Amino acid sequence: MSLSAFLHKLVTSSSLVQLIAVASLLISFIFVLTYSLFTKRQEDNIPTYTPQGDYKKRWSHDNPHALQEAYSRNRNSLFRIWTSQGYHLALPARYLDELKMQPDTKFPSALQNFFIGPYLWPVEKWKLDYVHKGLHKDLNKHLPSMFADAKEGADTLTPAEFPKCEDWTPIKVHPTVLRLVSQINTKLLVGNGLEKNKDWIDISASYTRNIFLSSAKLRVFHPALRPVVQWFIPELRDVWRCNRRAQELLAPILAEKVEKEKTENYKKPVDSIEWIRDDASDPKDKNDPHLHAILQLILGALSVNTTSQLITNCIYNLATYPEYTTVLREETEAVLKEAGDGWTMDSMARLEKTDSFIKETLRHAGHLTLTFQREAKTTLTLKDGTQIPAGSTVFFPTVAANFDDSLYPEPDRFEPLRFYNLRHASPDNEKKFQLTSITPEQMQFGLGRHACPGRAIASHQVKLILAHLLKTYDFKLKEGEGRPKTVLFQTNQFPNPQGEIMFRRRR
Numbered sequence: 001m002s003l004s005a006f007l008h009k010l011v012t013s014s015s016l017v018q019l020i021a022v023a024s025l026l027i028s029f030i031f032v033l034t035y036s037l038f039t040k041r042q043e044d045n046i047p048t049y050t051p052q053g054d055y056k057k058r059w060s061h062d063n064p065h066a067l068q069e070a071y072s073r074n075r076n077s078l079f080r081i082w083t084s085q086g087y088h089l090a091l092p093a094r095y096l097d098e099l100k101m102q103p104d105t106k107f108p109s110a111l112q113n114f115f116i117g118p119y120l121w122p123v124e125k126w127k128l129d130y131v132h133k134g135l136h137k138d139l140n141k142h143l144p145s146m147f148a149d150a151k152e153g154a155d156t157l158t159p160a161e162f163p164k165c166e167d168w169t170p171i172k173v174h175p176t177v178l179r180l181v182s183q184i185n186t187k188l189l190v191g192n193g194l195e196k197n198k199d200w201i202d203i204s205a206s207y208t209r210n211i212f213l214s215s216a217k218l219r220v221f222h223p224a225l226r227p228v229v230q231w232f233i234p235e236l237r238d239v240w241r242c243n244r245r246a247q248e249l250l251a252p253i254l255a256e257k258v259e260k261e262k263t264e265n266y267k268k269p270v271d272s273i274e275w276i277r278d279d280a281s282d283p284k285d286k287n288d289p290h291l292h293a294i295l296q297l298i299l300g301a302l303s304v305n306t307t308s309q310l311i312t313n314c315i316y317n318l319a320t321y322p323e324y325t326t327v328l329r330e331e332t333e334a335v336l337k338e339a340g341d342g343w344t345m346d347s348m349a350r351l352e353k354t355d356s357f358i359k360e361t362l363r364h365a366g367h368l369t370l371t372f373q374r375e376a377k378t379t380l381t382l383k384d385g386t387q388i389p390a391g392s393t394v395f396f397p398t399v400a401a402n403f404d405d406s407l408y409p410e411p412d413r414f415e416p417l418r419f420y421n422l423r424h425a426s427p428d429n430e431k432k433f434q435l436t437s438i439t440p441e442q443m444q445f446g447l448g449r450h451a452c453p454g455r456a457i458a459s460h461q462v463k464l465i466l467a468h469l470l471k472t473y474d475f476k477l478k479e480g481e482g483r484p485k486t487v488l489f490q491t492n493q494f495p496n497p498q499g500e501i502m503f504r505r506r507r
C-alpha cells in the first residue's frame with residue numbers, strides 16, 4: 001500500500017481521538033529523533049569538560065568565567081564542551097597556525113550557524129558569503145578613501161551627536177556612540193546618501209542588537225521547536241521588518257546604478273554595494289535589492305556593533321582611570337601638532353599609547369568570549385595525529401587566553417600601557433602587540449582566512465573619535481557609582497547600554 005493510500009485509510013477509518021494520538025506519537029518520534037541527532041556526540045577520544053555548578057546557567061550568564069575555568073584545566077589540549085548550540089570543540093592555541101588557512105571546502109567560518117542564519121536571512125546560505133569575499137578583496141585596497149570619510153565623519157558628526165556639556169552632564173554613552181558610528185560606517189561603506197537617511201540609520205543602529213538577541217533567543221530553544229518559536233520573538237520580527245525596509249531603500253539606488261552604467265565615461269563609485277555587485281557570481285544577484293539589503297545589513301551589523309562597543313568601553317575606562325585621560329590627551333595633541341594639517345593614516349600609527357589603551361580595553365571586554373568559530377566539513381587530521389571529526393564546530397576560547405596569567409601578568413588588572421610596554425620590550429615586538437596584530441594568543445579579531453577584514457578601518461575610527469572626545473571633554477564616573485557593569489549573555493559581552501558617564505567641556 002502506498003503512503004498516500006495508507007494515510008487516506010487512516011484518516012477515513014479512525015476517530016478524532018485516534019488521529020490526535022497518532023499525530024502526537026508521530027510528532028514525539030520526530031522530536032526525539034531530531035534531538036538525538038542534534039545531541040549525538042562523536043565516538044572518539046576527545047575529553048568533555050563540564051565547568052562546575054549549574055553549568056548551563058553559567059553558559060548564559062557567566063560565560064567568560066566558565067570558559068576561563070575550562071581553559072585553565074585543558075590549556076594545551078582539544079576538549080569538548082556543551083554550548084547553547086550543542087557540544088562544540090575548544091581548540092588550544094597551538095593548533096591555530098595549522099588550521100588558520102584551511103580552505104572553506106573543509107573548514108569554513110561558522111558565524112552563519114552562530115547566528116542561526118536561515119531564520120534571520122531568507123536567502124541561499126552561500127550567497128551570504130558575498131559579504132566577506134567582497135570585503136577581503138576590496139576593503140583594504142580602498143583604505144585611504146575610507147580613512148578620509150572616517151575622518152570627515154568624526155570631525156563633523158562627533159560634535160553633532162555629543163552635547164556641548166558646558167557643565168558636568170550625564171551622557172548615556174552607548175546609544176550616542178551607536179548613532180555616531182552607524183552614520184560614519186554607512187557613509188564609508190554603503191554611501192549613496194544613505195548616511196543622511198533617518199530610516200537607514202535607525203535600522204542600522206537597531207539591527208545589530210536585534211540579530212544578536214534573535215539568535216540568542218532562538219538558541220535557547222531546541223532546533224525542532226524553532227520553526228514555531230520564531231513567530232514569537234519580537235526582535236526577530238523586527239529583523240524581518242528591517243530587511244524589507246532596507247530593500248525598499250536600496251531598490252532605487254540599484255536601479256540608478258544600472259541606468260548610469262549605460263552612460264559614457266561612467267566612473268564606478270567606491271562603495272560596498274559595488275564590491276558585492278562585482279563579486280556576484282550568479283547574474284540574478286547583481287541587482288537584487290532583497291539580497292543586497294540583507295548583505296548590507298549584515299555588513300553594518302559586523303562593523304557598527306563591534307566598533308561602537310569598543311568606543312563605549314574606551315569611554316567607560318577613561319572615566320574610570322582619569323589619569324590616563326591626561327596621558328592619551330598629551331599623546332594625541334603632540335602627534336596631531338607634528339602632523340600639522342589634520343590626521344593622516346601615518347599619524348594614526350604614531351598613537352602608540354592610545355593604541356595600547358584601546359587594545360587593553362578590547363582584551364578586558366571584547367564583544368565575543370570566543371572567536372575563530374569554524375565548521376569541520378571533513379575530518380581533519382593534525383600533525384600530531386589529533387583528529388577533528390567531520391561535523392564538529394570548533395572555536396577558540398579568546399576570553400580565557402585574554403586572562404591567561406602566563407601570557408599577561410596580573411591579567412585582571414586593567415593596565416592601559418601593557419601593550420605599549422610589550423611593544424617596546426624588544427625590536428621584534430614592534431609589530432606583534434598593536435591593536436590590529438593577530439596571533440594565536442591575541443584573537444579578538446579572529447585569525448587566518450576569516451580574520452576580521454575591517455580591523456584597520458575600525459582601529460582608525462576608534463582613534464579618530466577618541467582623539468576628538470579627548471580634545472573636547474573631561475570625563476568622570478557619576479558620583480558614588482563605579483564603571484557601568486558589562487552585560488553578559490551567552491558568548492556576548494555588551495558594554496552596559498544604560499551606562500551614563502559625566503562629560504564636561506574642557507576649560
Ligand code: HEM
Pocket residue numbers: 109111131132133135136189302303304306307310367368371372373443444445446447448449450451452453454455457458
Ligand atoms: C572593534 C571592531 C571589530 C572587532 C572586534 C571585530 C571582530 C571580528 C571577529 C572576531 C571576526 C571573526 C573572525 C574569525 O572568525 O576568525 C570578524 C569578522 C568579520 N568582520 Fe570584524 N570586527 C570589528 C570591526 C569590523 C569592521 C569595521 C568591519 C567592516 C568594515 C568588519 C567586518 C568583518 C567581516 C566582513 C567579517 C567576516 C570575515 C570572514 O568571515 O571572512 N569588522 N570581526
